[in-house]
Amino acid sequence: MSGKTVLIAQEGGITRLILNRPDKLNAFTLGMHAELRAGLEAAGADPQCRVVVLTGAGRAFSAGQDLGEVGGSAEASSPDAGSRLEQAYNPLIKLITTLEKPVLCAVNGIAAGAGANVALACDLVYAARSASFLQAFARIGLIPDAGGTWALPRLVGAARARGLAMLAEPLTAEKAEAWGLIWKCVDDDKLAAEVAAVAGRLAAAPTYALALAKRALAASSTNTLGQQLDLERDLQKLAGASPDAREGIAAFLEKRAPRYTGRKA
Numbered sequence: 524m525s526g527k528t529v530l531i532a533q534e535g536g537i538t539r540l541i542l543n544r545p546d547k548l549n550a551f552t553l554g555m556h557a558e559l560r561a562g563l564e565a566a567g568a569d570p571q572c573r574v575v576v577l578t579g580a581g582r583a584f585s586a587g588q589d590l591g592e593v594g595g596s597a598e599a600s601s602p603d604a605g606s607r608l609e610q611a612y613n614p615l616i617k618l619i620t621t622l623e624k625p626v627l628c629a630v631n632g633i634a635a636g637a638g639a640n641v642a643l644a645c646d647l648v649y650a651a652r653s654a655s656f657l658q659a660f661a662r663i664g665l666i667p668d669a670g671g672t673w674a675l676p677r678l679v680g681a682a683r684a685r686g687l688a689m690l691a692e693p694l695t696a697e698k699a700e701a702w703g704l705i706w707k708c709v710d711d712d713k714l715a716a717e718v719a720a721v722a723g724r725l726a727a728a729p730t731y732a733l734a735l736a737k738r739a740l741a742a743s744s745t746n747t748l749g750q751q752l753d754l755e756r757d758l759q760k761l762a763g764a765s766p767d768a769r770e771g772i773a774a775f776l777e778k779r780a781p782r783y784t785g786r787k788a
């Protein structure tokens with residue numbers, strides 16, 4: 524199933540998607556977008572898959588858009604950047620943020636430009652201590668995209684979002700964790716093992732409940748408290764009727780570990 528620019532490995536309920544253009548710091552091409560979307564869609568549709576892990580091959584996570592693919596000469600008009608977003612990045616961000624299973628990101632090295640914002644769209648972001656996050660856009664006359672202008676102020680607040688967007692300086696993984704931009708910064712040599720352990724835990728989790736929680740949290744950014752309470756009522760009704768909720772409550776009462784299937788019904 525692996526393509527040329529995205530490697531795919533499936534094992535034990537975990538689908539690993541590995542961005543694989545290490546000589547170009549895993550910069551995104553249209554081909555890589557197509558392979559990544561196909562991998563995510565397949566993972567979403569596969570009942571055996573309970574969690575997705577996204578990471579990069581080599582020393583970077585991703586340097587964002589492959590500038591060789593979109594750049595012309597300084598004089599020539601370059602391809603429409605907006606249509607590239609419409610065609611490739613926007614569908615990718617929507618796919619990650621609506622996928623009905625947890626998406627972990629293991630940021631193994633620098634995440635720059637849209638590469639940073641693809642990482643930040645994932646549900647849980649782990650980063651190697653040597654990794655960094657760079658909103659590189661202002662360096663080349665662009666604005667943060669791939670959901671960056673939406674995610675940054677929500678994750679780190681308006682002041683820090685403005686600083687990141689306008690100064691375009693790398694933020695270390697340690698600071699990213701301290702600021703709440705990511706879930707966790709991990710020593711480089713422990714990143715793979717720690718992400719594998721968490722993915723293993725999530726592969727045995729009540730997947731449907733996690734998907735509903737993801738949906739509710741996403742909706743909270745535009746809902747009033749009243750709307751959110753209504754949504755919680757509706758989604759809890761679905762979660763409460765699932766086999767995993769019955770199993771979870773039974774296992775608690777029987778003082779044993781639950782065995783979740785992840786299924787809706």
Ligand code: LHQ
Pocket residue numbers: 546547548550586587588589590591593603604605607608612633635636637638657659660663665668
């Ligand atoms: C690259 C890239 C790259 C191609 C490293 N492209 N080759 C959306 C819609 C439409 C249009 C535009 O954009 C977007 C979204 C975006 O993502 S815009 C932002 C694009 N990304 C950037 O501006 C970051 C560009 N890269 C860098 O600033 C540096 O490479 C960083 C700081 C990431 C890493 O620096 P170094 O560790 O010093 O590595 P390097 O610069 O030497 O790169 C290694 C190789 O990778 C090198 O190739 P070469 O053949 O010379 O060895 C670079 O040319 C290539 N590379 N990023 N985005």
